[in-house]
Structures are given as structure tokens and as C-alpha cells.
Amino acid sequence: MALYTEDQKRILKTLYPNDFEDYDIILRTLDKVIEKEVLPRAEEVDGEKIFPKEGMDTLFEEGLVSMSFPPEYGGLGLPYPVYIACMELVSKACASTSISLAIHSTVCEGLRLFASEELKKTWLLEKGLLEGRSLAAFALTEPGCGSDAGAIRTKARLEGDEYVIDGTKTFITNAGVADVYFVFALTDNGPTAFLVEADRPGLSIGKDIPKVGVKGTKTGEVIFEDCRIPSSNLVGTEGKGFKHAKEMLNRGRLTIGVLSVGIAQAALEKALRYSKERKAFGTPISSFQLTQEKFANMVTEINAARLLTYYAASLKEQGVPFASEAAQAKLFASEASVRACDNTIQVLGGYGYADEYDVHRHWRDAKLMTIGEGSSEILRLLIAHMALKAV
Amino acid sequence: MKIIVCVKMVPDTTTKIVVAGNGKDIDRSGVEYVLNPYDEYAVEEALSIKERFSGSEVVILSLGPSESTKTIRTALAMGADRGVLLKAESTDPFVVAKALADEISSMDPGLVLLGKQAVDDDANQVGGLVAEFLGLPFVSSIIKLEISEDRAVAQREREGGYDVVEVPLPCVLSAQRGLNEPRYTTMKGIMMSKRKPIEEKEPILSESLLEVTSLHLPPPRSGGKIVGEGKEAVPELVRLLKEEAKIL
Amino acid sequence: MAFDIIVYAENKKDGFKRSVLEAVSEGRRLADTLGSELCAVVIGSDVGALAPALGEFGADLVLVAEDEGLGTFSPDGYCDILERAITQKSSSIVLLDASIRGKELAAKLSARLSAGLATECVNIEIKDGTQVVATRPLYAGKALVDVAFNSPIRIMTLRPKAFVASEAPREAAIERMEHAPDEGRTGPVIKETIDVGGGKIDLREADIIVSGGRGMKNGENFAILEEFADLLGGVVGASRSAVDAGWRPHSDQVGQTGKVVSPSLYVACGISGQIQHLVGMNTSKNIVAINKDPDAPIFAVADYGIVGDLFDVVPALTEEARRLRS
Numbered sequence: 025m026a027l028y029t030e031d032q033k034r035i036l037k038t039l040y041p042n043d044f045e046d047y048d049i050i051l052r053t054l055d056k057v058i059e060k061e062v063l064p065r066a067e068e069v070d071g072e073k074i075f076p077k078e079g080m081d082t083l084f085e086e087g088l089v090s091m092s093f094p095p096e097y098g099g100l101g102l103p104y105p106v107y108i109a110c111m112e113l114v115s116k117a118c119a120s121t122s123i124s125l126a127i128h129s130t131v132c133e134g135l136r137l138f139a140s141e142e143l144k145k146t147w148l149l150e151k152g153l154l155e156g157r158s159l160a161a162f163a164l165t166e167p168g169c170g171s172d173a174g175a176i177r178t179k180a181r182l183e184g185d186e187y188v189i190d191g192t193k194t195f196i197t198n199a200g201v202a203d204v205y206f207v208f209a210l211t212d213n214g215p216t217a218f219l220v221e222a223d224r225p226g227l228s229i230g231k232d233i234p235k236v237g238v239k240g241t242k243t244g245e246v247i248f249e250d251c252r253i254p255s256s257n258l259v260g261t262e263g264k265g266f267k268h269a270k271e272m273l274n275r276g277r278l279t280i281g282v283l284s285v286g287i288a289q290a291a292l293e294k295a296l297r298y299s300k301e302r303k304a305f306g307t308p309i310s311s312f313q314l315t316q317e318k319f320a321n322m323v324t325e326i327n328a329a330r331l332l333t334y335y336a337a338s339l340k341e342q343g344v345p346f347a348s349e350a351a352q353a354k355l356f357a358s359e360a361s362v363r364a365c366d367n368t369i370q371v372l373g374g375y376g377y378a379d380e381y382d383v384h385r386h387w388r389d390a391k392l393m394t395i396g397e398g399s400s401e402i403l404r405l406l407i408a409h410m411a412l413k414a415v
Numbered sequence: 416m417k418i419i420v421c422v423k424m425v426p427d428t429t430t431k432i433v434v435a436g437n438g439k440d441i442d443r444s445g446v447e448y449v450l451n452p453y454d455e456y457a458v459e460e461a462l463s464i465k466e467r468f469s470g471s472e473v474v475i476l477s478l479g480p481s482e483s484t485k486t487i488r489t490a491l492a493m494g495a496d497r498g499v500l501l502k503a504e505s506t507d508p509f510v511v512a513k514a515l516a517d518e519i520s521s522m523d524p525g526l527v528l529l530g531k532q533a534v535d536d537d538a539n540q541v542g543g544l545v546a547e548f549l550g551l552p553f554v555s556s557i558i559k560l561e562i563s564e565d566r567a568v569a570q571r572e573r574e575g576g577y578d579v580v581e582v583p584l585p586c587v588l589s590a591q592r593g594l595n596e597p598r599y600t601t602m603k604g605i606m607m608s609k610r611k612p613i614e615e616k617e618p619i620l621s622e623s624l625l626e627v628t629s630l631h632l633p634p635p636r637s638g639g640k641i642v643g644e645g646k647e648a649v650p651e652l653v654r655l656l657k658e659e660a661k662i663l
Numbered sequence: 664m665a666f667d668i669i670v671y672a673e674n675k676k677d678g679f680k681r682s683v684l685e686a687v688s689e690g691r692r693l694a695d696t697l698g699s700e701l702c703a704v705v706i707g708s709d710v711g712a713l714a715p716a717l718g719e720f721g722a723d724l725v726l727v728a729e730d731e732g733l734g735t736f737s738p739d740g741y742c743d744i745l746e747r748a749i750t751q752k753s754s755s756i757v758l759l760d761a762s763i764r765g766k767e768l769a770a771k772l773s774a775r776l777s778a779g780l781a782t783e784c785v786n787i788e789i790k791d792g793t794q795v796v797a798t799r800p801l802y803a804g805k806a807l808v809d810v811a812f813n814s815p816i817r818i819m820t821l822r823p824k825a826f827v828a829s830e831a832p833r834e835a836a837i838e839r840m841e842h843a844p845d846e847g848r849t850g851p852v853i854k855e856t857i858d859v860g861g862g863k864i865d866l867r868e869a870d871i872i873v874s875g876g877r878g879m880k881n882g883e884n885f886a887i888l889e890e891f892a893d894l895l896g897g898v899v900g901a902s903r904s905a906v907d908a909g910w911r912p913h914s915d916q917v918g919q920t921g922k923v924v925s926p927s928l929y930v931a932c933g934i935s936g937q938i939q940h941l942v943g944m945n946t947s948k949n950i951v952a953i954n955k956d957p958d959a960p961i962f963a964v965a966d967y968g969i970v971g972d973l974f975d976v977v978p979a980l981t982e983e984a985r986r987l988r989s
Contacts (some may be wrong), residue, residue: 049488049605057599087602100606428919428939432805441806452920509773509780536801538782544769552850553738555767572914573763574865576735579855586851592920593913624779624814628796633748633807636945639966641957646979648969652951653983655967660949662871662928663895663987 026063027113028055029289031327037335039105047106050091054110057086060112066118067382070389072376075201076121076140076240082130083114083121084156089129097148098155099227105337108282112330115286119389120240122286126279127197128153128408131160131206134217134272138260143219147204161202162276163193163220163246170195171402173208173215175267185255187211187218189248192230193398195396199244200229207248208265215265219257225249237388259275274347276397278340281333284354284361284393288326291361291368291386295319298372309371318367326364329357348410355403358393365390416470416525417565418461420495421515421545424479424486425535428439432632439516439627448482453530456590459597461528462494464562472496478511480504484613489609492600498613506536507623512544514618520549524566524585531556531589542589552582556591602606666752667699671745671759671768672717679713682823682868684720689787689826690758691721691901696789703835704748708734718835720828724752728840736764739850740773741847744840749776749816756795761820778816781889785825785946794843795819803919803942823867824925825946842939845891845961859914863898866917871897871928874917874944877906878933878954887974888932891981892916894988900924902934911924918943930974936961953977 028051036051037044062079069076084091092107093099115122128167132153135144151158167177178191189209196205205220205227220227230245260268296319299310309315336349365387376383394400426446431443450458465471473495475487480502487498497663503517505511511602519527527546532539539555546553558577559570565584572591600608642648642655655661670690672683679687683849694701703722705713707729714725728744742927745768749757759765759785773780785807786798795822795887798809842951866872873892874886885899892899903918919926919939929947934940936952936959944950945964952965962968969976 046609047605049485049492050602053492053600053602053605082599085601090443091602100602102602391429420980424698426802428803430802432802437753441802455940474915476921507779509777512774534803537803540770540773540780540782543767544774547771547774553767553771554851554936556763573856575860575863575865576856578856579857580851581854582851583810607924622813624773624777624812625781625810626813627808627810628811630801631807631809633800633804633946636950636964638963639950639968641962645969645971646975648971649976649979649983652967652969652989654982656928656949657987660928660950663984 026055026059027116028052031330032109034111035331036106039334039338040103047102047109050102050106051109051113054086054088055115057082058113062121063116063117066121067385069118069120070385071227071239071276073234073239075242076118076124077201079118080119080125081156083125088114089125089132089156090154093132093148093154097136097144103338104278104341105334108278108334108337111279112282112286112289115283116290118240119283119287119386120238122283123238123392124198124241126276126283127162128160130272130276131162131204131281133275134162134268135204135259137271138217138268139219140256142256143259147219147287151203153204158203159198161196161198161205161246162272163196163205163207165193165195167192167194171399173269173368176208176210176215178207178209179212180218182255186252187255187258189220189226189251189253191248191307193246193248194230195233195243195244196246197241198243199242199246200232201242205246206259208269211262213263215269216262217259217265217268218253219259220248220251220253224251224253235392237385237390237392262363270347273398274350275340276331277350277403278337280393280397281329281336281350281353281357284357284390285326285330285333287386287393288322288329288357288361288364290365291365291383291390292319292322292326294386295322295368295371298375315371318371322364322367325360329353329360333357348407351403351406354393354398355407358390359400361390362394416464416468417474418464418471418526418528419474419476419519419522419524420454420457420461420490421527421529421541422475422477422486422490423451423459423530423533424448424477424483425451425533428452428534434630434632439630441630447518450486451530451533453532453534453590453592453596454490454593455530456592456594457528457530458490458493458495459595460560460590461526462598463595464526465494467562474522476515477501478503478505478514478618481615483541484615487613488608489600491611491613492604493598494604495611497611500613500615501618502596502615503618503620505620505623505626506627508536508538508540509544509624510620510622511547512541513621514604515541516545516548517618518616519545526585527551527587528588529587531591542587546587547589552586553588554580554582554586557588558591558593560594573594665696665699666702666754668694668756668758669702669704669749669752669754670722671757671765672703672705672713673760673765674707674710674713675760679716680760680762680823680868682762682821684730684828685823685826686758686760686821687717687720687722687794688828688831689821690756691831693756693787693789694721694723697793700718700724702748702752702754704728704745704840706733706744708732714837715837719832721831722835723833725835725837726840727837728842730842733842735853737850738767738771740842743771745772746775748840752849757816757818759818759820761822765820769818773818776816777814778818779808779810779812779814780818780820781812782820783822784819785822786916787819800923804923804946805942822923822925827836860912866898866900866915866922866924869898869924869926871895872900872917872924872926872947873897873930873932874900874934875911875932876902876904876934876940877908879905879910884974885910887977887981891930891977891984894981894984895928897926897928902940925959931961931965932977933986934961935959936964
């Protein structure tokens with residue numbers, strides 16, 4: 025078992041003592057699939073900036089994206105933490121693959137929560153978003169606003185039974201490969217969510233944004249110029265856009281949290297293995313206390329991050345409020361992951377820093393997670409506000 | 416068509432082999448068990464035949480300890496219909512084959528498939544034995560198969576090539592690597608496999624004809640010498656091969 | 664005259680594979696140990712002339728089943744003959760080459776005669792005077808097991824190159840066996856038989872193997888290994904990486920999921936030496952490893968190693984070997 029860890033097993037067994045057998049089989053199977061179909065290409069996906077479509081398609085076929093959705097959408101109704109555990113495996117192998125899927129899944133969740141029956145039927149079933157027959161992207165961020173989502177300037181003007189959208193979105197994951205965009209724009213009633221099909225006249229994809237990490241993902245600008253969509257493409261209610269965004273981001277943070285855990289775990293294992301083989305001063309560096317200290321910190325933090333993430337996911341599964349826990353999980357996991365990857369490069373020394381070795385990929389991938397889907401700063405404010413409100 | 420696939424639960428091929436205290440088995444602690452890889456080809460082939468012949472049934476048959484239900488379940492998750500576990504253990508292929516054949520004889524199959532060998536004992540016998548006990552024709556190590564209602568045409572691998580063999584149904588065929596690419600079990604398959612029945616039976620085994628007297632590790636090979644670096648080392652290597660190893 | 668030991672001498676068109684002669688030699692050795700005689704059986708459409716060769720390797724008696732109808736391999740037909748031979752001669756030890764046909768026949772005989780069968784044996788001992796103990800590999804060769812028999816007739820298929828073919832010449836007596844054509848048998852019928860790889864020796868029987876792995880970089884580069892192998896009279900093998908990459912066919916694969924080989928010389932070029940490959944070749948008599956990476960695990964099992972670029976070393980080896988020839 026290359027990717028599925030004992031730690032994951034134990035957490036799932038603790039959470040689901042009765043159904044553990046089934047989930048164990050699912051994870052072992054997924055482990056095998058990822059090991060054969062995703063892991064071998066991860067280095068190339070990053071190095072050559074290849075959108076990992078084949079790997080994603082295989083994971084769609086396995087049922088990864090639909091697994092926690094109810095049967096009426098072709099899902100299996102499996103508990104959310106099991107999905108999270110699966111995403112940890114994907115991320116451990118290839119963060120580019122896991123992010124592309126995570127963003128897509130966030131949109132699927134948003135549709136399930138807020139869209140009309142019509143839209144749900146069309147996109148979750150007919151167009152097969154859950155099966156990967158179509159891909160989605162989440163378009164909130166703009167050149168002029170990131171954390172201050174309230175400052176979006178993209179407009180959606182109602183004209184008869186159409187909305188006309190004008191504006192620019194940027195840093196959009198899956199830009200250019202998505203079939204549909206979940207777009208936030210200002211109507212007269214305030215921020216509102218819409219679905220815009222990729223082939224709508226007036227929607228164009230702007231420049232690709234080369235990044236330092238998760239290079240296999242497609243990140244770009246999406247430009248709306250007089251882009252007309254039927255009013256039935258409205259998701260939820262006019263003016264409720266940010267409420268919808270918040271709910272979607274809460275879920276997204278669970279996934280980004282576990283993605284960070286996966287990246288950190290990959291880095292940790294490489295560092296552990298390397299330290300046993302690499303000798304300095306006539307002895308393996310694993311025997312050096314300063315190296316062991318790093319490992320102790322990494323193991324502890326990664327496990328804490330994992331537990332916090334799976335716990336927050338189980339709160340969501342129970343249907344109780346989980347916004348603070350999701351934020352805590354994402355905050356802690358992303359920062360712990362950055363520290364873990366940093367330690368890994370340090371332990372590997374020159375071999376960590378050299379281009380030729382597939383270790384710096386984790387280091388570069390990890391850093392995105394403290395920025396996107398709610399920066400660390402925003403999450404800290406959120407967590408503090410919620411704590412103050414609760415007292 | 417009713418297709419029976421015989422499968423075996425075996426240690427994962429990455430298992431580190433350690434001799435058990437009794438000197439006759441491997442140390443089983445911490446061993447991960449999987450569906451025998453060669454049997455996977457057989458299961459896949461059965462499923463693909465089922466897809467072509469509507470109304471077909473794929474039955475998974477295994478002889479092993481009660482944990483073998485997990486292995487049967489893997490095959491059910493791939494798409495097989497039901498399973499039968501003969502709860503018993505034996506390291507003698509003759510005994511295993513006899514028990515399997517007894518069970519199969521009551522099932523009236525159109526076709527029996529299995530892997531050419533199990534990756535634990537590598538015995539490569541059960542297929543041939545089962546066929547002989549059932550009085551059915553047997554073709555081993557097949558790398559390609561075409562089935563019609565009453566006949567099979569298979570490519571049987573042999574040293575230096577292959578034979579194209581025609582055989583009437585029912586028959587027994589053993590699968591070799593290259594026959595197909597086994598499908599991954601999907602999560603849906605895994606969850607649905609829970610509802611598929613696995614019948615458990617306790618057969619009475621015949622007498623063993625083979626008895627293990629000892630299991631041991633092969634003598635370790637000691638590494639030799641690095642002759643040198645690059646093509647400069649070639650003359651010395653050739654000299655050593657000629658004079659020391661006496662091989663050139 | 665007791666013919667305790669009987670060997671099925673699977674033949675090629677014009678003789679016997681070395682592995683068959685190895686089985687005959689082992690039969691001879693067992694016969695000598697037990698104070699008994701060795702009988703060999705040869706079956707085919709035009710095989711009578713092959714009988715004396717079996718005498719060269721120690722057969723006291725050769726049973727010849729010769730008939731037009733026996734020209735193509737028929738498991739039932741051949742098995743009938745072997746069964747009759749074993750019964751007629753009251754043999755209690757049956758040896759066959761562990762070829763694909765040999766294995767099929769062995770299993771059939773085991774079922775028909777309720778005889779214990781040990782496959783792919785690498786050693787046979789006689790203990791306590793008459794007890795046969797066979798040693799065979801498990802877990803792709805990672806372990807060995809000794810098995811004793813609880814049946815009066817004991818059948819063993821022998822792994823190629825695990826035994827030595829040695830001449831023990833005598834004039835073998837020859838007996839013709841009657842053969843009744845397959846009546847009403849509906850067994851497998853060979854419609855066609857196809858050779859692949861230009862009729863080169865099977866890896867399991869080759870004396871010299873030059874093998875390429877991931878370091879070969881592509882399929883075309885295997886030409887340099889072919890040149891070297893041809894010069895030595897050997898064959899080219901491949902690691903799983905090379906086969907998975909589509910550079911070589913699966914039949915060339917050496918390793919846990921390929922073939923287990925035991926040549927006199929195995930030259931591993933650009934092969935790192937993962938355990939799955941090692942179990943396929945670590946019983947070779949001599950192993951030479953050529954790899955750029957001095958820490959490659961292959962060097963731990965190689966008798967001789969060169970750390971270097973195979974694209975420099977192998978052509979240099981070819982040249983040096985050619986120079987030696989002339």
C-alpha cells in the first residue's frame with residue numbers, strides 16, 4: 025500500500041467502527057488505482073504543466089467525486105470523512121490532480137445546496153458533473169479583489185429574461201478546461217451566483233497564469249463581455265451570493281485542509297526514507313537529533329492537522345455547524361504542510377533543492393494552500409470572530 | 416452461460432518472506448492478503464464474456480480460510496454475481512483441486528476459468544487437476560480467448576510462441592498475464608458487492624499426497640566486486656569473465 | 664528389471680531441449696542411488712531415431728510411441744501413453760521437464776494416478792533409502808520448500824537449468840508402444856502453432872542472457888544488447904520497466920511477474936535491481952551489472968559490476984569480446 029496510511033485507517037476505524045471494513049476496501053482500491061494511474065505521472069504533470077485529465081477521468085470512473093452525494097445524483101451517500109480520506113490519497117500523489125478535482129467538487133456541492141431542481145437535473149445528472157462528463161470552475165476572485173470578496177465588480181444586469189454579465193475573474197482554477205463556470209456577480213440586489221456555460225458568447229478565457237506550484241492545474245482569467253445567460257441560470261436567490269459562497273467555501277476548506285495533509289505526508293515520507301539512507305560523518309542522518317526533532321514536529325503536526333480535518337468533516341456529515349472547525353482545519357493544515365515541506369527540503373539538503381529530484385514539488389504545492397480558498401489571515405479573523413460571538 | 420472462476424487468497428507480492436517458528440510455513444504476522452493476480456485475469460475474462468452473452472452468471476469459487484470471503488468480495492466488486500467459499504485449508508494442490516472439482520460438478524458450468532498459478536506456491540497444477548477430475552478438456556496459460564456458445568478458441572502460450580487451440584465447452588482454462596487488463600473495482604462495485612451472496616460450505620478434504628517437511632530461505636547471494644568505472648573497466652571485466660568465471 | 668524411474672522426454676523436431684536431457688540425467692542419478700533402472704518415453708510421429716540420444720544421457724530403456732496421429736500434441740493421447748508406460752513398468756518416480764506441456768501432462772497424470780506432484784523442482788533427494796524429497800520454490804523463489812510424498816507414485820516437473828545434463832552413455836533398449844488413436848475424445852485441438860521471436864531460445868533455457876532495463880531509454884537501443892548477445896550466443900531479456908514501457912514483449916520479461924531464469928551468465932544493463940527483478944535472476948551462476956548509479960541494489964547481488972554508462976560500456980564489451988574471439 026503505497027499511499028493509504030495506518031493513521032488514516034485508525035481514524036476511520038474510530039469514526040466508523042461498524043462500517044470500517046467497507047471503507048477500508050474502498051481506500052485500498054483507490055490506493056491501487058492512484059498508484060498506477062496518477063502517481064507515475066505526477067512529476068511530469070508538474071514539470072511539463074500538463075492538465076492531468078486522464079488521471080482525473082480514472083478517478084471520476086472510480087466514483088470519487090460522486091461518492092458522498094445522495095443516490096438520486098448517482099452517488100453512494102458515503103460519509104464525507106471517507107471522501108476526505110480519499111482526497112488525501114490523491115493529493116499525496118499529485119496535488120495538481122487533487123486541486124482540479126476539489127474545485128470542481130465545490131461547485132457540485134454548491135449546486136446541490138442552492139440550485140433549482142432544473143439546474144441540478146441538468147448539471148448534476150444530464151451533463152454528468154459528478155461523473156466527469158463535464159468540468160466546473162469556481163469564479164469569485166477578481167484582479168482587484170481576493171480576500172475582500174465584498175469588493176467584486178463583475179456585474180449581472182437583468183434584461184428581460186436574461187442576465188448580461190460584464191467583468192473579469194482571475195486566478196480561476198480549471199479556467200479554459202471547464203464546461204461551466206460558477207460565477208459571482210453583482211445584481212441590483214447584491215452579490216449573486218450564476219452558472220455560465222463555457223460556450224456562451226461573451227465569455228472568453230484570458231491569459232494563462234503560470235505559477236510556481238501545482239503547475240498541472242489550469243489557472244487563468246475569465247472575461248465576461250456582454251455575456252448573456254438565461255435567467256434560469258441564476259443559482260439560489262439574488263443577493264444571497266455571498267451566503268452561498270461562504271457555505272461552499274466552508275466545504276472547500278475541508279478539502280484544501282486534507283490536500284495540505286496529503287502533500288505534507290508525501291514530503292514527510294520522502295524525508296524519513298532519505299534520512300535512513302543518507303550518511304554523513306559516517307552515520308545515517310536519521311540518527312542526528314536535530315533531524316529527529318524535525319521529524320517529531322512534522323509527524324505530530326501532520327497527524328493533528330489530519331485529525332482536525334477529519335473531525336471537521338465529520339461535523340459536516342452530522343449536519344451541525346462546522347464553519348469554525350473547517351477554517352481551523354484549513355488554517356492549521358496548510359501552515360503545518362508548509363512547515364513540513366520546508367523541513368523536508370532542509371533534511372534533503374542539496375538533493376531537496378535540486379531540480380532533478382521530485383521533492384521540491386511538494387514544497388511549491390504546499391504554499392498555495394495558505395493563500396487560496398481563504399487566506400490564513402482571513403481565516404484567523406473568522407475563527408476569532410466566531411469564538412468571540414460564542415462567548 | 417454459467418462461468419465459474421476459481422480464485423485464491425494469497426499474500427501480497429511485496430510481502431517480506433520470513434520463516435515461521437515451526438520451520439514449515441512463512442511467518443504470517445502482518446501479511447496483507449490479496450486476490451491472486453493471475454486469478455484476476457480469469458475474473459476479468461469471465462466478466463467480459465458475461466457482457467457479451469446476456470443472461471450469463473459469473474460464480475466465484477474459492478477454497479480457503481474464512482478470510483477468503485474478502486477475496487471473493489473483491490471479485491464480486493469487479494462485477495461477479497455470487498460466491499461460494501469452501502472453508503478449508505490445504506497446501507496440496509491435489510486436495511484443493513479435488514474439493515473444487517466436487518463442488519463444480521454440482522454446478523453444471525459452461526466454462527471454468529482460473530489463474531495459471533497462485534503466486535504463493537507457484538504450483539501451476541490446480542487447473543489441470545480440476546479439469547481431469549471433472550473429465551473436461553483443459554488448456555493452460557491462455558493469452559487470448561474467443562468464446563462462442565459451444566466452443567472456445569484460445570491462444571495457449573508456450574516456449575517460443577503460442578498454439579492456437581480449439582476446445583469444446585464446457586472446458587477448463589487457465590489465464591496467463593496478457594490475457595486482458597483487469598478492470599479496477601469502482602466504489603459502486605464495492606458497495607454493491609455487499610448485497611451479493613457468498614455461500615459458505617465446509618468440505619471434507621481428501622488425504623494429502625504431499626507433505627511439507629521444511630520451508631527455508633534460499634542461500635543469500637553475496638555481492639562480488641565493482642571492477643571499475645566506465646568503459647576503461649571493460650578489459651578487466653572480460654579478463655575476469657574468461658579466467659575467473661570461465662564463462663567467455 | 665525394475666524401472667522405478669520414468670522420464671517423459673518431450674522432443675523437438677530434431678532432438679531434445681537441454682532441459683529434457685537435464686531431467687534424463689537426474690533420472691539416471693536417482694536410478695543409480697536407488698539401484699534401479701531408468702526408462703524414457705518419447706512420443707511423436709517420427710521419433711524413433713531420437714531414442715539412442717536418450718541412451719547417451721543414461722536411459723536404460725526407451726519406450727517409443729510413434730504414430731502419425733501423435734504428431735501434434737494431444738494432452739489426452741500423450742497422457743494415455745505415459746499412464747500405460749508407468750503402469751506397465753511399475754514405475755514409482757515420474758520426471759518431466761517443467762515446460763508448459765510437461766506441466767499439463769504432469770497434472771493429468773497426478774489426477775489419474777492419485778499421485779503427488781511437485782512442480783518446478785530445483786533439487787531431489789532420496790532420504791532413508793527410498794523416500795523422495797523434492798525441493799521447490801515458493802513466492803517467486805523467495806523461499807524454498809522441501810516436500811515429501813504420501814503416494815506410491817511420485818511425479819516431479821524439473822525447472823530448466825536447475826539440474827545438470829551429463830552423459831552416462833549406454834545402449835538403451837528400445838520398445839515400441841502400441842497406440843490407440845483418440846477415440847471419441849473431444850479434447851483441445853491445436854489448429855495452428857505460431858513461433859514468436861524468430862525461434863530464438865526461450866529465456867529459461869538460455870545459457871547467456873543480456874538484459875536491459877529502464878536505463879535503456881527506448882526500444883531501439885536494445886539493438887546494442889542484441890549485438891552483444893548475438894556475439895556471445897545468448898539472448899536478450901528485459902526488466903518489467905522495459906516491458907511496461909512497450910520496448911520489449913512480455914515474453915522477454917525476467918522477474919517476479921515474468922520468467923525465472925538461471926543462466927550461466929546474466930548481464931544486467933541499466934537495471935536497478937528491484938527485488939521483483941532479482942527473484943527472477945538471482946540463481947544465475949554469474950551476474951554482471953552495468954549501471955550509472957553506484958548505489959543501485961543490483962550491485963549487491965552482482966559478481967562483477969561496472970559503474971558507468973551502459974551506452975559506453977556495452978559497445979566496449981562487444982568490441983573486447985569480438986577481439987577475444989578472433
